[in-house]
Each structure stands twice: as structure tokens, then as C-alpha cells.
Amino acid sequence: MARNEQLIRQHKLLQLLEISRFGRTLEELKGELIADLGLSTLHERTVRRDVEALQAAGFDIQSDTVERGKVYKLGANNTGVHEIGISATELIALSIGRELLYPLLGTQYWRGIETFWNKIQETVPNGVFDHYTNYRKTLHVFGTPSKTYEKHEGMLKTINRAILEHRIVEIEYEPTGKPVSTRRVEPYGLAVYQSSIYVIAANPEIDDPTDRLRNWKLDRFKKATALDEYFKPDPEVDVSKYLGRSIGIFSGDHPTDVRIKLGQRAAGWVREDPWHPEQKLEFNDDGSAVLTVPASHPREVLPKVLSLGTDAEVIGPSEFRDAVAEAVTELASRYESAGQSAAG
Structure with missing residues (x-):
């Protein structure tokens, strides 16, 4: 367990030194390690031993004495580690992935995404980045939520x-x-x-x-x-x-195969946008189909079936069919009451 903790600390130390232009003192490194790793305590001599272990492993970590004390920073021999070749197409793919991960904004994962993205922008030639900027205007990402963590x-x-x-x-x-x-x-x-x-x-x-x-x-x-x-x-x-065993987040060890009768339009939509990689669509001559898809809980199926309206009907198992029937009955009752109130 102690060995694992040491590796985690040393990996975080390298990250902290990477983003530091003017170096960090042992006290500063200790404080950031405690904050980033959620530690309760950490001794300064432990940080010193970690730095020495990284130096012994071949990392070019240099020290210098400045006004605020002795600082450590990555030397020039490490700057080439992050030099990469990347095309405009690869930049587009990476930027799309970055936009899809906006819910991670504010987390340590997002900081990793941003620092990597910034390194790439600083590394690639201006011509490549200009080419990327022009082509990126042709593709837009929508539907990503404003929610963050x-x-x-x-x-x-x-x-x-x-x-x-x-x-x-x-x-x-x-x-x-x-x-x-x-x-x-x-x-x-x-x-x-x-x-x-x-x-x-x-x-x-x-x-x-x-x-x-x-x-x-x-x-x-x-x-x-x-x-x-x-x-x-x-x-x-x-x-x-x-x-991967179910169509939603209610995954489990024993998913159930749910069978859903789909009208022609719904069958086309589900073929275009599959619910699960292991789903099966059995088409009829009139374009309708029966969908078989694994699910672990009726709540996974309910919103998807309701979104298709009268073009979808759960055939079985009964637990899933009953859940949809109950929701539809409740909705019908509410709309009927609302209609009567409006008429009155």
C-alpha cells in the first residue's frame, strides 16, 4: 500500500513541476500535494525523498536558490518529452472530445485536459493551427450540458x-x-x-x-x-x-432482454441511433420491427419508450411492460384532469 501511495505522490510531483515556470519550494510542493491528493498530513522530508527518487530515476529535476528559498524545477532535458507531431485533423478530433467533456469543468481531469490542450497549441506550427482553425468552423458540437462538477x-x-x-x-x-x-x-x-x-x-x-x-x-x-x-x-x-451490460446507468450482473415493438418511424430512428451495441432489430415487411435490448431496470427503458410515443410498445417481460403501462395511465389521467379543468 505504501509503495502505491509513493507512486501517486511522485506522479503528482511531476505534474506540479511541469506547470511551474519558476519552480516550487519543498514547503510549496508539500502544501499542493496535501490539497490535490486529499492527504491529512505529509512531512517535508517525504517530499524531499520523492524528489530525490525521481532524480535517481533519470528525471532532470534541478534546484536553485532564490529569494523565497530553495526551489525545484524541471530542467531543459525534460522539455522534449512533450514535443509531438499533430495534424489539423487530429486537432479537430481532440477539440471535439474536449468540448464533449465540459461536465468535468473545474475538476482535476479538466485541468489535465486544458494543460494538454495548451501545450499542443504552443507546440504545433502556426500554419497547422491556422489550418485547424479554418476547418474547425465547419463542425459544431451541440447538446453538451451546462452542468459542471x-x-x-x-x-x-x-x-x-x-x-x-x-x-x-x-x-x-x-x-x-x-x-x-x-x-x-x-x-x-x-x-x-x-x-x-x-x-x-x-x-x-x-x-x-x-x-x-x-x-x-x-x-x-x-x-x-x-x-x-x-x-x-x-x-x-x-x-x-x-x-456495458445494460442500456443505461442501472447496470447489473444479470440484465434482462427487453422486447419492444417499434413502428416504422421508430424502427428507423433506433437503427440510426442504437440504444445498445448488442441490441437486435428484427424487421417486418412493413418496416416495423421488434427490438431486443438488455436492461437492468424499468427506469432505463421508460424514458426511451415514452420518447417514441405511440410508435413503441413494450412486449415483455411483464415487469417492464407494467412499468410503462403504469406511467402512461398516470399521464393520461393527468392530461384528462387538466383538460376538464381548462374546459370548466
């Missing part, structure tokens, strides 16, 4: 550190419409889904190993504290595989 930056640092160190996190969590409760979770990873960040974590209170992994929406976190308690990661947990 700036106020969650501290919690994200804590959770990210806990994931790397396999530490249990105590959270104050407020589900929609429910009071705040204190939970203990074992974090495995983070996921970005439809502009929201989720923490993929096991709930140790659940005994069934196939049902312990849950998705906790970061918006609902009021507080997150990394405890001095560690958990043993389950070697069977594959976060990427777990998230």
Missing part, C-alpha cells in the same frame, strides 16, 4: 485516491426524495454517463456478491471521507464489462 472537486480527489489505494469511503448520500444517510462504500471506478459522474462502488452491507456493486451519482454526495480502512478488491469485478 466544480463544487465536487474535493470529493473527486478523495474518491480517486480511495480507488487507487482500495480504501473504504464514508459518504453522506441524499437520493432524490429521500433524507441524507451515511454509507460506507468500496469504490472501484468512476463513470461519466449523459453528463453525470457516477461512482462505481460495492456496498459492503449487501451479502449477495452478485448484487453488491452499485452506481452512486456524485450529484447526491454531500460529503466523502476516505477512511483508514482498506478493502480487498474482488478480482471478478470488471467495471467496463459491468457498465
